Amino acid sequence: MTQREIFFVANEVNELGGVGRWQAQMARLFVERGHRVRIIGIAPPELAMDLGDDPPFETLTLYDRRPPGRRRPRVPFGRFDPSLRRREADMHAAAERLSRLFLAAPSGAVIIVTQVWAMEWVALADTAGHPVIGMSHESFGASRRSSRFARVQRYYQDVDRLLVLTQEDADLWVAQGLNNVGFMPNPLPVTPGAPSPRTEKxxxxxxxxxxxxxxxxxxxxxxxxxxxxxxxxxxxxxxxxxxxxxxxxxxxxxxxxxxxxxxxxxxxxxxxxxxxxxxxxxxxxxxxxxxxxxxxxxxxxxxxxxxxxxxxxxxxxxxxxxxxxxxxxxxxxxxxxxxxxxxxxxxxxxxxxxxxxxxxxxxxxxxxxxxxxxxxx
Incomplete structure (x- = not known):
């Protein structure tokens, strides 16, 4: 088995919720298999999950606070709107930090982008030499009902693999013209030694x-x-x-x-x-x-x-x-x-x-x- 350096790039390092729990679990599973893991978050979480006192992986957050979202430039500034120019400059600076980390990684490193918002920064970074795996942790239908649908099509079209959660969802994305789609189910989070006695109402x-x-x-x-x-x-x-x-x-x-x-x-x-x-x-x-x-x-x-x-x-x-x-x-x-x-x-x-x-x-x-x-x- 090849031991690798694995980067998770996510919206947050320790977001409270299913994606955060999945990410922490997979990071621990990879470390147990001898890989080196770093989790990079774009911004601090609104509700944080406790990763424990000494997690076996490294963490880094690019921003001290959540950066503003994309919006139309204000009239009369157009594309010279100062707030938009500051946001773009901040994004490029954050992406440059990612580039330095990726370029310093040895051959065989893998970049896993767990959410499409985080991919906006990875798309600006230099990932040369490392495969990039983009992920969507929601169903095709849920994406279709949100702004993430267009962003998945835009930011994940050129990654080495787009992973969704089921074959059914993968087929639906393929029908949208994406030819790099696969699927990967989530692992079982716990393996309790004994089942519930099922005695309480x-x-x-x-x-x-x-x-x-x-x-x-x-x-x-x-x-x-x-x-x-x-x-x-x-x-x-x-x-x-x-x-x-x-x-x-x-x-x-x-x-x-x-x-x-x-x-x-x-x-x-x-x-x-x-x-x-x-x-x-x-x-x-x-x-x-x-x-x-x-x-x-x-x-x-x-x-x-x-x-x-x-x-x-x-x-x-x-x-x-x-x-x-x-x-x-x-x-x-x-x-x-x-x-x-x-x-x-x-x-x-x-x-x-x-x-x-x-x-x-x-x-x-x-x-x-x-x-x-x-x-x-």
Missing amino acids: VVASIGRLSHAKGVDLLLDVWAEAAPRQPGWILRIYGAGEHESLLRQQCTELGLDDSVEWAGQTGDVTAALGRSSVFVQSSRGEGFPLVLLEAMACGVPCAAFDCSPGVREIVSDGEDGLLARHGNTAELARQLVRLMSDENLRDTMGDKARQNVRRFAPDVITRRWEELFDFLER
Whole structure:
């Protein structure tokens, strides 16, 4: 195995969320395989994730604060708008720092750009001699609904490989004219020694309290499901900008007696070990780590079929249950099926724990190393 220097270039070094967790995990997995890893962030995160006291990889952030976004020049300055000229100068200075790091790296180094915003700086840097892998950690549909769609087409068209999360998403990008697309699933974040006993009447939700995660939809789901299964609790783990609005919605729906707000957790495995069902109500996902974690803990999942990544992870009717995207009544019925049937929970939970092993860290890490070898040839 060739030992390499691997650069991750991301929006942030330690962003709180799925991309940040994936990045830190992959960095540790590569270090364990003998590679040297550096994570370079463009700007400090708004909400930071704790990387521990002594992470085994180096980190660097290019800006002290988040740089302003691109905008049209102000009239009457046009392209001579002083604020735009300052931004361009700052971008080139930051890109020059990247160039120096890349040029100092030995032969065989690899540059992995985890988000397309960060690619704007890498595109200005000198990457000569090193393969560049661009990534999109969201579904094709989610990109299509955002400004990132045009940026992926612009900034990733000439990278050595654009990696998305599923074959289905890769095919959709190929249909847009990109001929450098592959796919790479996320690795299993945890491998717990024992499954959840599934003895507590608890449905768990874990994720940021934001619009994208659909906790408002989940409360509507719970308003339908809870009266049909008295004694069950919905335990919501997470924090975020919508917490006060969601708590108000919970009260207005009369759910305060059956909903627990557990706050942000640093131990997802322990939270899942105290649960018998996991529910995900996101409006959009890429390849959700928490679904992998729930399945690894033997906790059967009910989720909206909101992206190819979700249906790649969960086999509907075999190791979990899916509902049509946004259909709260259908998700409520799927939840009730799991809540009301202990045998179904055990059967699906055991099957989930078995099936999710196809995303084991060593399996995914070897796929990455095979890609590095291929791009070096």
